Amino acid sequence: MRTRRRTLGLSLDAVAHRVGCSKSYLSTIETGRCGPPGEPLLRRLEEALGEPAGRLVHLARLASTPTDIRRELTELHQRQAAAGRVAELLRGLGSGPASTSLDEAYRSGELRRLIDRISPPGEPGPDLVPLAREVPVINKVAAGYPREFTDLGYPVGVADEYVRCPDLADPDAFAARVVGDSMTPEYREGDIVIFSPARDVKSGSDCFARLWPNDETTFKRAFFERGPGEEELIRLQPLNPAYPPRTLPREEVVGLFAAVSVMRAIG
Numbered sequence: 001m002r003t004r005r006r007t008l009g010l011s012l013d014a015v016a017h018r019v020g021c022s023k024s025y026l027s028t029i030e031t032g033r034c035g036p037p038g039e040p041l042l043r044r045l046e047e048a049l050g051e052p053a054g055r056l057v058h059l060a061r062l063a064s065t066p067t068d069i070r071r072e073l074t075e076l077h078q079r080q081a082a083a084g085r086v087a088e089l090l091r092g093l094g095s096g097p098a099s100t101s102l103d104e105a106y107r108s109g110e111l112r113r114l115i116d117r118i119s120p121p122g123e124p125g126p127d128l129v130p131l132a133r134e135v136p137v138i139n140k141v142a143a144g145y146p147r148e149f150t151d152l153g154y155p156v157g158v159a160d161e162y163v164r165c166p167d168l169a170d171p172d173a174f175a176a177r178v179v180g181d182s183m184t185p186e187y188r189e190g191d192i193v194i195f196s197p198a199r200d201v202k203s204g205s206d207c208f209a210r211l212w213p214n215d216e217t218t219f220k221r222a223f224f225e226r227g228p229g230e231e232e233l234i235r236l237q238p239l240n241p242a243y244p245p246r247t248l249p250r251e252e253v254v255g256l257f258a259a260v261s262v263m264r265a266i267g
Contacts, residue, residue: 001056002030004049019044036060082117135168135194137161137175163192165261170198173260176208176219182238183219191264193219195257202258209236210255211248220246222256 005015012030016023019041028034036042042056062070089102089111105111163175178191183206187193195208203224210217220236225247227233232250 001045001049004051005030008049010049015045015048018048036063079118082114086111086114086118134162135165135173135175137163137177137192163194163263165194165263168194168196168260170196172197174257175263176217178219182240182243183221184240186239187219187262188264191262193259194261194263196260197257199258199260201256205256206259208255208257208259209234209253210257212252212254219259222253 016026175194207222223235225233235247237245
């Protein structure tokens with residue numbers, strides 16, 4: 001308030017007269033010897049000092065907030081600003097002599113400082129929103145009858161198509177697009193299901209199953225069972241009752257990967 005008043009060349013008397021309060025009270029507000037005044041006076045001060053409507057009210061509310069909360073809010077704003085700057089660098093925004101490329105930001109150390117601001121070293125950061133992991137869509141998986149599996153010859157984690165999945169820490173996670181209707185009504189044709197090799201597979205889990213000897217794959221609900229001779233069996237159960245289950249010896253199921261998320265278009 002004092003800075004703004006002096007910038008405008010106004011005296012305490014002049015402002016006090018405009019807003020209807022005493023000069024001495026206005027002085028105690030400016031010097032911080034008393035708490036912020038009520039909102040009606042703050043709104044008159046905003047008008048007298050040419051401040052945007054609500055600015056002094058907002059600052060007064062902020063001043064009455066506990067110190068630790070103000071500190072957290074300040075850190076949050078700084079992290080958001082740093083994240084916005086990183087997004088600009090990644091998109092290659094900016095032009096002219098003042099612009100900075102991603103390579104320049106890396107060489108100058110700006111990128112490191114931004115990353116440290118977003119996630120300070122040594123801080124676990126449970127309050128931070130995790131960055132969405134890019135998950136490769138490796139192939140279509142039949143939710144009907146098994147079909148040939150291929151990883152398209154790419155290294156692990158590499159594909160022609162990716163989906164973003166937050167709250168997923170598994171670097172080996174992959175996705176597949178559902179074909180067929182044997183897993184309706186919970187899964188529809190065209191859904192993209194994300195599977196995590198790191199997730200424990202339990203009896204009754206919905207799984208991407210890779211079968212021997214032809215590397216066939218299918219998407220089914222897997223149940224662990226025992227045969228008449230106590231041999232281990234895996235029953236691959238469709239959710240659509242129009243399709244029969246398939247029970248296989250454990251050794252013919254060379255891979256079971258639990259579904260952890262599903263994405264679908266609306267409409």
